[in-house]
Amino acid sequence: MNLVNYITAIAPSLPPISAQLYEYIFAANGVFIRAKRSGMEVLWLIAYGQIRGLAVVEPYLLWEGKKIPGSFLNKMLDEAKTCINEVLWYLWQESDWVLSKPQQSSSPTSVTPIYQSLVDTDYSIALVEVHSHGDMPPVPSIQDNADEQGFRIYVILGCVNSHPKINVRIGLAGYFCPIPACMIFEDFDKSFIEDTYEY
Structure with a gap:
């Protein structure tokens, strides 16, 4: 398992996270960073750009459990x-x-x-x-x-x-x-x- 992975978004659905720290995702709409830890999983845009031939990726925050009171x-x-x-x-x-x-x-x-x-x-x-x-x-x-x-x-x-x-x-x-x-x-x-x- 790598500390950091580099993934090319060939399709809109991405493979499960396998890096220990984080992953860079190269997509049609730019470069994203993605990671998971206990409590949350995130993906967001860090550098806008247009890369022809790749899939569009959408940012997200997956929050586990309850919100903070x-x-x-x-x-x-x-x-x-x-x-x-x-x-x-x-x-x-x-x-x-x-x-x-x-x-x-x-x-x-x-x-x-x-x-x-x-x-x-x-x-x-x-x-x-x-x-x-x-x-x-x-x-x-x-x-x-x-x-x-x-x-x-x-x-x-x-x-x-x-x-x-x-x-x-x-x-x-x-x-x-x-x-x-x-x-x-x-x-x-x-x-x-x-x-x-x-x-």
Whole structure:
């Protein structure tokens, strides 16, 4: 089994994922990246192009299990409002969703988890990683992009004390794909927090 596979989309239906990390898909409508892990399977466009003779491929997010309870989002937002520093949380599914706030070093413009080892930690099992930007907009920074190299959902909460906003994206090996918050959060209320995703 290869770490990374390279697949040419001869037909619209793709073979099952066999790479350990991810796969590049060359299709009529561009180059896509595809991967699967516990909790989700994804495929999205990373480079638009026209390649004649190949099949068109459509992006997707296959989400396993329940969406994240809205109460978890409320709890994180309430905590972010009380902190002058950025805050970091991890979420993953067991029989139900689990929300964890790891030990962390933070400032008004950064937050870093503190672990002796990343083996068997909340970080290693997290499907979703959330951090706050305080009263700043939830726009990923250069440092966020550099830090968020894993395969998971990355969420930023911003403008928390004025007009709360949320930014949600899938991350995989330094590639990112914005998605609507309602795809992962249950009973997402736009009147409570604004989604920065452009529909």
